[in-house]
Amino acid sequence: MSAGAFQSLSGAIIDSVERVIDGKRTPVELALTVLLAEGHLLIEDVPGVGKTMLARALARSVHCTVNRIQFTPDLLPSDITGVSIFNQGSREFEFKPGPVFANIVIGDEINRASPKTQSALLESMEERQVTVDGVTHVLAAPFTVVATQNPVEMEGTYPLPEAQRDRFMIRVSMGYPDAAAELAMLRQRESSSPLDTLEAVVTTEQLLAMIHTVRGVFVSRAVEQYAVAIAQATRDDRDLRLGASPRATLQLVRAAKARAALDGREFVLPDDIDALAVPVFAHRLIPSSRLSGGASAAQSSSLADVIYRILAATPVPLGSA
Known part of the structure; x- marks a missing residue:
């Protein structure tokens, strides 16, 4: 098409x-x-x-x-x-x-x-x-x-x-x-x-x-490595008891391909990964005792903050289009 x-x-x-x-x-x-x-x-x-x-x-x-x-x-x-x-x-x-x-x-x-x-x-x-x-x-x-x-x-x-x-x-x-x-x-x-x-x-x-x-949207090796690095960081984070699964990484990349196509591109950018990391990952994560004390809405906000912190700490690949 x-x-x-x-x-x-x-x-x-x-x-x-x-x-x-x-x-x-x-x-x-x-x-x-x-x-x-x-x-x-x-x-x-x-x-x-x-x-x-x-x-x-x-x-x-x-x-x-x-x-x-x-x-x-x-x-x-x-x-x-x-x-x-x-x-x-x-x-x-x-x-x-x-x-x-x-x-x-x-x-x-x-x-x-x-x-x-x-x-x-x-x-x-x-x-x-x-x-x-x-x-x-x-x-x-x-x-x-x-x-x-x-x-x-x-x-x-x-x-x-x-x-x-x-x-x-x-x-x-x-x-x-x-x-x-x-x-x-x-x-x-x-x-x-x-x-x-x-x-x-x-x-x-x-x-x-x-x-x-x-x-058919293209995903470079650098962008794939970026998605994997974010997922692995959730598994090692001190504020999380359960990080993102390999299925979550796969679905993050698939969603990023759809976002790129909706944006009129034939390739995925790191920006697509960043924009979708919270809606794809947050509901799968289980907080540690440090974050698990509030209502579900407050927990969701805290989990989003954890993901944003991980995104900020993960090096963005250059020339990845």
């Missing part, structure tokens, strides 16, 4: 989502980055700030299959993956696919389900397949999970297991809108929701072509 076509399509997706999400350019761009980098997105914030609306707007802007899963304490793993049912006519078991069989899966309030149910997504998010009763079923491409969750200190929530968090490429927070955006929202949604009129601006084939373009 040409650079001009890529920019045109990506701009159309962003404009489409921003018809619903006002004044939140950064979360919208990060959501598109995840989609193009073949990752999974975790949207965390307090109720009522548009987490689910962002997920639904992104899904509606692309012409592909979409399923939504409402996570509740009584949700079972089979409610997500599907189940084998005995067919009396054929005298054989038939597999009935669950809602995870879609191009975009919206997991609403994922941390309201038990860890056992949350783990039903582990295989699908990492290997793009589901195994039920010993039979493996491959998921269609593209496949992206867009999950929302409330802060863990809120009522009725379970903390996401480390293995689950590590499978999300990026975590974003919506934050409250400013006064102008909130006023515009009141006027726009007085009689109807803009989501009702939202239509797909990109076909599945065009999305796959954009993903193929992102895969």
Whole structure:
């Protein structure tokens, strides 16, 4: 795909989502980055700030299959993956696919389900397949999970297991809108929701072509070494009990390739790594006792500060384009 076509399509997706999400350019761009980098997105914030609306707007802007899963304490793993049912006519078991069989899966309030149910997504998010009763079923491409969750200190929530968090490429927070955006929202949604009129601006084939373009973005050896140095620094930092995993390093580079493509470049710069280090790494890190004393929002801020300190201390490669 040409650079001009890529920019045109990506701009159309962003404009489409921003018809619903006002004044939140950064979360919208990060959501598109995840989609193009073949990752999974975790949207965390307090109720009522548009987490689910962002997920639904992104899904509606692309012409592909979409399923939504409402996570509740009584949700079972089979409610997500599907189940084998005995067919009396054929005298054989038939597999009935669950809602995870879609191009975009919206997991609403994922941390309201038990860890056992949350783990039903582990295989699908990492290997793009589901195994039920010993039979493996491959998921269609593209496949992206867009999950929302409330802060863990809120009522009725379970903390996401480390293995689950590590499978999300990026975590974003919506934050409250400013006064102008909130006023515009009141006027726009007085009689109807803009989501009702939202239509797909990109076909599945065009999305796959954009993903193929992102895969072809060049990453120099120096930039790769820079990403690895940052990840290794998190593993040795005194303020962290658990640093970034090798999967996190891989996803950081993939996200950086998508960011470069969205910026109209065919190569990754160290600036791409710097810009994405916090949204890619922060939710995977576990603070040491020095930082683990506050609420989740305060911890997230402290973890971001640790990453910024590591970025400042890591030599930036020169001539890495």
